[in-house]
Amino acid sequence: MLPDVIETTRMVIRRWRFSDVPEVFAYWQDPKISLYLEGPAEPPSESDTSMIIARHILTDGEERDVWAITIDDRAIGGMLLNYTKGHRVAEINYHIKKALWGQGLATEAISAVVGVAFKSRESLQRIEATVHPMNIGSFRALRRVGFSHEGTLRSNALVRGEVSNEEIYSILRTDWNKRSG
Numbered sequence: 001m002l003p004d005v006i007e008t009t010r011m012v013i014r015r016w017r018f019s020d021v022p023e024v025f026a027y028w029q030d031p032k033i034s035l036y037l038e039g040p041a042e043p044p045s046e047s048d049t050s051m052i053i054a055r056h057i058l059t060d061g062e063e064r065d066v067w068a069i070t071i072d073d074r075a076i077g078g079m080l081l082n083y084t085k086g087h088r089v090a091e092i093n094y095h096i097k098k099a100l101w102g103q104g105l106a107t108e109a110i111s112a113v114v115g116v117a118f119k120s121r122e123s124l125q126r127i128e129a130t131v132h133p134m135n136i137g138s139f140r141a142l143r144r145v146g147f148s149h150e151g152t153l154r155s156n157a158l159v160r161g162e163v164s165n166e167e168i169y170s171i172l173r174t175d176w177n178k179r180s181g
Contacts, residue, residue: 001061002081002120008112011105013067013079016056020068020075025049027076027097035132035160065117069096069109076100079113087123091130106141114145118176125173130166132159139167146179147171 006013025046027033033043044052056066056078069077077096084091092113096106114127130153131138139149147169156166 002065002113002116006067006112006116008108010071010108011076012070012073013109013112014070016053016066016068016075016078018050018053018057021046021050021053023075024053024068024078027099030098032098033095035135067113069094069105076105077109079109081113081117081127083121083124087121089126089128090117090121090124092127093129101137104141104144106138107144110141111145114171114176115180118173126170128168128170130156130168132157133165133167139169142169145171146175148175 004015025044028043028049031043059066062083064080064082066078066080068075069079077094077100080093081090082093083089092110094106094110096109117124117127127147128150129138129142129147131142133152143149148171150168150170153166153168155163157164
């Protein structure tokens with residue numbers, strides 16, 4: 001299990017709390033926040049948001065780790081690592097509220113979580129991310145952290161009710177060690 005709290009220069013990445021629901025519900029109402037996220041066309045209701053946060057709180061850290069990305073203890077986004085293949089591979093998912101896009105917060109959060117994951121989980125060899133083809137900001141954040149573009153997964157996602165391609169990026173433990181070494 002990864003740490004409950006990961007601190008960076010500008011934020012604290014911590015486990016979710018029920019008190020995060022109002023903040024998350026509010027920023028999820030912006031249609032641009034879900035523009036590139038897999039899921040239904042409509043933003044989640046407040047009760048759906050509560051159920052999503054409850055599932056995150058109940059996550060045991062064995063098959064996945066989930067955190068709120070916070071500034072001044074207010075949720076501004078989320079981060080998830082989902083482990084597969086005997087914990088050798090993890091898929092990273094993240095989001096930042098729209099009002100804070102373009103400030104490097106996703107890059108900072110991704111870098112912190114990737115570093116902690118490779119340090120804490122010896123078996124972890126690869127972290128991958130799938131990204132909507134038009135999500136240029138996410139491509140940039142991943143590249144800044146050291147992820148490499150591997151290709152296109154055709155018709156791999158359902159975004160806003162429509163089938164969509166996804167771009168796949170990854171970083172290997174060996175890449176990270178060279179970069180941070």
